[in-house]
Structures are given as C-alpha cells and as structure tokens.
Amino acid sequence: MRALRVGDDALLVEVSSGEEAQALHAELVRRRAEGSLSVREIVPAARTVLLDGLADPARLTAELTDSDVPPAPPRAREVIELRVRYDGPDLADVAAHWGVSPAEVARVHAGTEFTVAFCGFAPGFGYLTGLPDRYDIPRRATPRTAVPAGSVALAGPYTGVYPRSSPGGWHLIGTTDAVLWDHTRVPAALLSPGARVRFVPTGAA
Numbered sequence: 001m002r003a004l005r006v007g008d009d010a011l012l013v014e015v016s017s018g019e020e021a022q023a024l025h026a027e028l029v030r031r032r033a034e035g036s037l038s039v040r041e042i043v044p045a046a047r048t049v050l051l052d053g054l055a056d057p058a059r060l061t062a063e064l065t066d067s068d069v070p071p072a073p074p075r076a077r078e079v080i081e082l083r084v085r086y087d088g089p090d091l092a093d094v095a096a097h098w099g100v101s102p103a104e105v106a107r108v109h110a111g112t113e114f115t116v117a118f119c120g121f122a123p124g125f126g127y128l129t130g131l132p133d134r135y136d137i138p139r140r141a142t143p144r145t146a147v148p149a150g151s152v153a154l155a156g157p158y159t160g161v162y163p164r165s166s167p168g169g170w171h172l173i174g175t176t177d178a179v180l181w182d183h184t185r186v187p188a189a190l191l192s193p194g195a196r197v198r199f200v201p202t203g204a205a
Contacts, residue, residue, distance in 0.1 A: 001069055003061045010052040013064055018046055018129060018157075020069040022117055025049050026194055044118040044193050046127070079113065080191065082161065084152050084199045086110075088172035090140070094154060097137050105173060106201060108135065114159055114197040119189065124163035124181025126191035131157065143169030150176050152199065161191075174199070 001024075002014045015021050025044035028051065031037035037060075040053025054060060086106035095102045114130035131154075139155045144167060147153070151162045153170035162168060163180035176199075180190050191197065 001064055001067070003064045005057060005061065006050070006052075009054050009057060010050065011054060011057050011061060011064075013049045013051065015047055015049075015069055018117055021045065021047050021049055022115065022129075022194070024069050025118075029194070045120070046118065079196045079198050081198050081200050082152075082176050082178045083202050084110070084174040084176045085202050086174045088152065088174045090153075090171035091173045094137060094171050094173055098135060109159070109173065110199050110201045112198075114199075116191045116193050116195040116197060117158075118193050119191065121160075122163055122166055122181075124189045124191065125160055126180075126189075126193075126195070126197075128159040128191075128197055129157060131159065133157065137171060139169040140171060143167055147172065148175070150178070152176055 004012045004014065006012050013024065015024055021044050025042060028037060028039070028042050028049065032039055032042065038055040039051050041051070043050040043052070051060070086102070086109070091102045091105060095105045098105060109131070112130045114128035116126040117129045119126050136157050137154055146165055147162050147168040149162055149164045151172045152174035153160050153162065153168065153172050155170040160170060161176060161178070161180055178190060182188055
C-alpha cells in the first residue's frame with residue numbers, strides 16, 4: 001500500500017488489486033463513521049482510494065504506509081435487485097466468447113451476486129464485480145455512439161448499467177427499467193460503493 005499526497009489536504013492510496021481497494025474503502029468508511037477518521041470524501045476506484053479534506057494527511061500517510069490492507073468487512077445484508085430482460089444486441093457475441101449459449105449467459109449473470117466496487121464514467125454508473133475471471137471479456141473493438149439508458153453491459157471483469165444514453169464500448173446483454181440516477185431522490189444514485197446487487201430475469205434469453 002502506498003499513500004501519495006494530493007494538494008494540501010488529500011491522499012491517493014494505491015493498492016495492488018480491486019479487492020484490496022474495496023476492503024480499504026470499507027475500512028475507511030467505518031473509521032469515519034465511528035469518528036476516528038476526519039475526512040470530507042472517500043472515493044474508491046479500481047486500485048486506489050482518494051481521501052479528500054483530511055485534517056492531518058501526514059499522520060494518516062504514516063499510518064497507512066506502515067500497515068497492511070485490512071480484511072474485507074462483513075458484507076451488507078440488503079441486496080439491491082435489478083429486474084433485467086436479457087435481450088441485449090451483444091448477447092450472442094458474449095455467449096460465443098464464453099463458449100456457451102445465450103441462455104447460459106443469462107443464467108450465469110443472474111446467478112451471480114455482484115458488489116459495487118466503485119462509481120464513475122457517468123452519474124449513477126457503478127462498476128460491479130462478482131463474475132469469475134473466466135468470464136472477462138474485452139471491450140468492443142468499435143464503441144457505439146449511443147447506448148440506450150438502462151442497458152446492462154459487460155467489459156473486462158465488470159458489469160455496469162448505463163444510467164442515461166451515452167457513447168459506450170461495453171457489450172450489451174440486457175435491459176432494465178431501474179432508475180440508476182435521480183437528482184430528486186436521496187441519495188440520487190441507486191448504487192454506491194459496497195452495495196450488493198443481483199439481477200432478476202424478467203424474460204428468457
């Protein structure tokens with residue numbers, strides 16, 4: 001683990017894997033909640049966690065660089081369920097890449113419990129992990145100029161749901177009517193780092 005100063009009151013903490021980033025993020029959120037860590041924002045990414053608005057960056061730098069990544073905490077009990085139709089235009093391509101049928105892609109995906117590792121790209125977009133490594137798939141060679149809102153997609157080790165229409169290079173395997181981002185809702189984002197997610201099929205592939 002390596003902590004890098006960012007400006008006067010922020011740190012960027014680098015770790016070696018996505019799993020370590022998730023565990024570190026959860027531990028730092030826990031410390032803030034109990035009052036032992038004074039920080040304004042804690043922002044996880046693929047292999048980093050950014051802490052912004054630290055009261056004492058130097059002290060935390062020394063503490064983090066002298067310690068190991070803590071073990072992952074018990075997972076939250078509540079599971080967010082997203083109803084999905086496995087009707088995406090890339091479902092057959094994903095099936096061919098996996099060496100299975102389109103129906104098996106839907107079965108594997110719906111049978112997986114995902115965790116929101118981090119958020120980014122667009123408001124409400126979560127990078128969900130949980131599929132075994134053998135199901136990794138590279139991004140499309142040619143991105144689409146417009147991906148419909150609600151598209152359930154795969155790229156690399158991640159599953160994501162497009163909260164609004166935007167360009168994108170992920171493989172589209174399904175569609176959900178869930179509202180991922182609503183500025184009138186508190187919180188506005190349906191998914192947040194650490195949340196558990198399951199996809200519930202509403203139709204056959």
